[in-house]
Amino acid sequence: MTRSTALLTDRYELTMLDAGLRDGTAHRRCVFEVFGRRLSGGRRFGVVAGTGRLLDAIRDFRFGDDELKYLRDNRIVDATTVEFLAGYRFTGSISGYREGETYFPGSPLLTIEGTFAEAVILETLALSVLNFDSAVATAAARMSIAAGERPLAEMGSRRAGEESAVAAARAAYIAGFSATSNLEAGRRWGVPTMGTAAHAWTLLHDTEEDAFRSQIAALGTDTTLLIDTYDIAEGVRTAVRVAGSELGGVRIDSGDLPIVAAEVRALLDELGANGTRITVTSDLDEYAIAALAASPVDSYGVGTSVVTGSGTPTAGLVFKLVARADADGSWVPVAKASAQKASHGGRKAAFRTLDAGTATSELIVVSDGFEHLSTAAEHPDARALQVPLVVDGEPDATALGAAGVAAARAHHARVREELPVRALALSRSDPALPTEYVEA
Amino acid sequence: MTRSTALLTDRYELTMLDAGLRDGTAHRRCVFEVFGRRLSGGRRFGVVAGTGRLLDAIRDFRFGDDELKYLRDNRIVDATTVEFLAGYRFTGSISGYREGETYFPGSPLLTIEGTFAEAVILETLALSVLNFDSAVATAAARMSIAAGERPLAEMGSRRAGEESAVAAARAAYIAGFSATSNLEAGRRWGVPTMGTAAHAWTLLHDTEEDAFRSQIAALGTDTTLLIDTYDIAEGVRTAVRVAGSELGGVRIDSGDLPIVAAEVRALLDELGANGTRITVTSDLDEYAIAALAASPVDSYGVGTSVVTGSGTPTAGLVFKLVARADADGSWVPVAKASAQKASHGGRKAAFRTLDAGTATSELIVVSDGFEHLSTAAEHPDARALQVPLVVDGEPDATALGAAGVAAARAHHARVREELPVRALALSRSDPALPTEYVEA
Structure with missing residues (x-):
């Protein structure tokens, strides 16, 4: 073909x-x-x-x-x-x-x-x-340096031409990212793929709890739940109630990330979910990643900035x-x-x-x-x-x-x-x- | 396929x-x-x-x-x-x-x-x-507004992923460009294609004159000659000597364009080539195009800025x-x-x-x-x-x-x-x- x-x-x-x-x-x-x-x-x-x-x-x-x-x-x-x-x-x-x-x-x-x-x-x-x-790759290397040991996932396919998106996933992986959301990059180039869920998933269900229960039933408790569709604190409580303290991760896609990440970490710990990882994904670039170095963030999802070469x-x-x-x-x-x-x-x-x-x-x-x-x-x-x-x-x-x-x-x-x-x-x-x- | x-x-x-x-x-x-x-x-x-x-x-x-x-x-x-x-x-x-x-x-x-x-x-x-x-398309529309009646050609394929380049040529044409250098955009989408010659063409030949003679023999006197490989004034004189005053156009790809365009226009007119068009192509964006509104430029070739959305x-x-x-x-x-x-x-x-x-x-x-x-x-x-x-x-x-x-x-x-x-x-x-x- x-x-x-x-x-x-x-x-x-x-x-x-x-x-x-x-x-x-x-x-x-x-x-x-x-x-x-x-x-x-x-x-x-x-x-x-x-x-x-x-x-x-x-x-x-x-x-x-x-x-x-x-x-x-x-x-x-x-x-x-x-x-x-x-x-x-x-x-x-x-x-x-x-x-x-x-x-x-x-x-x-x-x-x-x-x-x-x-x-x-x-x-x-x-x-x-x-x-x-x-x-x-040059932009991705800068992000990889800023992220240090924390893993980076490339999630910017939607912000690049559809074939450039595959190339971008490949280039970011070469320069130090650990995974991509792009399935074709997985198929064509062997890049590991990952994903969480969209706000649409929560909105599709009658309640946030229904959405979380269903995601966990399909993907297991090690999945990452998106907790900011309605109220973040409520989302975290619901996530831990549904998944238990073994919940793999939560994703935050909005808000002032250093503050929100600290609040979410404190709440997860209070709820006993000490091992639950926090992934952040809102308009990150190398500078935003560097600014989160002291925040309790476990991994980053980077979209627009990496696929567009960060300026x-x-x-x-x-x-x-x-x-x-x-x-x-x-x-x-x-x-x-x-x-x-x-x-x-x-x-x-x-x-x-x-x-x-x-x-x-x-x-x-x-x-x-x-x-x-x-x-x-x-x-x-x-x-x-x-x-x-x-x-x-x-x-x-x-x-x-x-x-x-x-x-x-x-x-x-x-x-x-x-x-x-x-x-x-x-x-x-x-x-x-x-x-x-x-x-x- | x-x-x-x-x-x-x-x-x-x-x-x-x-x-x-x-x-x-x-x-x-x-x-x-x-x-x-x-x-x-x-x-x-x-x-x-x-x-x-x-x-x-x-x-x-x-x-x-x-x-x-x-x-x-x-x-x-x-x-x-x-x-x-x-x-x-x-x-x-x-x-x-x-x-x-x-x-x-x-x-x-x-x-x-x-x-x-x-x-x-x-x-x-x-x-x-x-x-x-x-x-x-949004960037191209701004360039089209800045260019007014003067034609714009999209020449940025080399600065975009290879499939995005085809899409960019198509989008720029929709938003008011008149042609593209990208042949696949011509084949797939019917966008008119155009082109001049690269510096490599002149450097391939023993002299600039040889290169110009050969291009005219192949493409006719209505072609556009690239005149800035060595010395611009000498390039213009050689171009008119070889092609005569019917020379279709010259392209300038370097220098301070408002000044150089005026000098080239004056020289072309002095040599009797009053109908020879001037195309400029060096790192143009909508602002550079607007700044050339009062210069004797006949058409613009735009590369990087249009295919990357001009910022x-x-x-x-x-x-x-x-x-x-x-x-x-x-x-x-x-x-x-x-x-x-x-x-x-x-x-x-x-x-x-x-x-x-x-x-x-x-x-x-x-x-x-x-x-x-x-x-x-x-x-x-x-x-x-x-x-x-x-x-x-x-x-x-x-x-x-x-x-x-x-x-x-x-x-x-x-x-x-x-x-x-x-x-x-x-x-x-x-x-x-x-x-x-x-x-x-």
Whole structure:
């Protein structure tokens, strides 16, 4: 049941291809790079997410009859280009940062090598996937830092486009959330799912007590009851009366949370429900979570803010040509010259320098020549950041599916440990590590 | 090539269903409503979008083998519920605001009638679609107002999740944009597509002149050349030298746009290219567009800001139970009582009152009884805002596909005309119309 991703593409990519097939430049070997000029939103670090999804999407980037008919009927490209696209399959190579890796301005998150023709048409798809998923993962990591040991559940599906919601659940899980409400993220990516009940459940019943009794009969006493449909104190009393002191949890979705959580905790304890957990879910972001650190809250449900990147809904990554072959086949590093958007031409090797296990810089070694790319052996005090993701068109199988998500989550937890303490603060600031460019 | 939308759903909907099938309440007739408590982001009006997409998604909300296997294997629901879901098809009715309609706090954008079982499980899907699409349409309408007669192209696919990008292109078109760069939006929804060229196109070639010559050979002199890869003035001279004074357009993607646009216009005119259009595309939002009103700009390309709702990436709509049948079948209006999130129970009829063609209020007539809903005939000085969207499970065919998008765009253009002048200002403010609740 795959769907072609081939038209998730900006028209100019196909018209450039069309013109390049006419003048022959479409067959020039090229190196494109995905990177961010800055960390949007004053973030101190970024988190790469979407890589595994992108590898799937590149595999499905095939032009079928429907896609070709649209291009032909609307005269987007000529017959030669339609024929080229009919046989299109990406056969180049992609290296890049592992999913879950942290990144900084200029980090070469992806390096795509192939002909201009096969690489340029992946621009929009690659950026759509990585920009959204990385924005969510970056925000989620901040929330995970703010929450400390308390579990976080992603519950924001309703505040993101329906497919972005699945991607957001996946990205948040990679960056440290422990579960999602989104069932498709469970099915497709193996993210653990969770849920409580809506106010509609209580309102459907003649009384709050009826609703609680029914939920417990179906889901057991370990379930979480939503106690703020009518009066919170009354809701807590009813919950404990119905479930007994073994009640798993209560959810609070409104009110001034530090005050309400303390009151609910005191009441639960008074009623003997000392083990009943409190989940709060009302418009939380990383700052609200941090403000609840001293409150008797056991877990957080986060909606809007995580799926919208907490004020930064796109990571701002770009896809740029950094080198190409000449007519005679020799490599030329290239870069746009305009002042505000200048970038570094040339192929890059990236390393995280470390001092006693703590990261000190993002070291980017720029190669003009291409005969020699800097290797890990030359940087014994640093961690090499790039891995092969696609080799001659074949994706790295370990990055795919639920196993890829689990690996990305584990990798993120590991590499977050190496960040300096200043990276963990929530306020807007400069990147926590300097990016240093050196010539190979 | 349809894909099931059934698991684009929060887990709690299915566990509530599960518990409701056990205690019998799942079969109670219910009325759910989609509305916004406020206009997020200090907007003066909202624009409904996504309705046609939602009707498609509800049609595809069927549980196939993959979905049922996931629910069974992960013990999300019991065998009775799996059986119910296997036969699930929404057979209820939905009325609501037309796609493209303007809305205000409390506007009942959708009213969903059916059993609790069939309606509650649509919550997440309905909100995902409407919240994202309406946020984009609302931002796009503001940009369209700022741009006046100058055309706007949506070019933000790379800054939104790959499927949300298609939805964003569609929503922006409904709210007044004239085209998109996104090819899938062209294929799926009939949105006109456009494009120029990327910096990579110029960098691929040995010289800027080679790149321009090739583009013109392929696309004709009416194409738009990107002139800021190296030096803007040199780029303009090269463009006119290559294309002649018939050059269709130039695109500027960097620099201080009011200054650069004026310089480029003067140079084009000096070179005799008086008819060559100027398109600007660098990080525009409604405020930047308004600031360019006096500059010699012919069209705008808008990316990040429109696909992310220009600071308000979700419309903040909610899906709430407003009435249900009792055990004896009589209707009971219901609403959550908590102070901060209180809502109005009961079924609602909505009207836009008008004075000499200008809207004066959002009139919401609340019915407790359900025998009698307020009708248009009772409000001769007002426009009835609700239309049937799904009747006994059958979607309104005129709302679907490319024809539905065209109708929504035309409807939006019409109803935007009736807004009072104060609705058209860009600054953050209160809603431009008061919402008035009256009893039926």
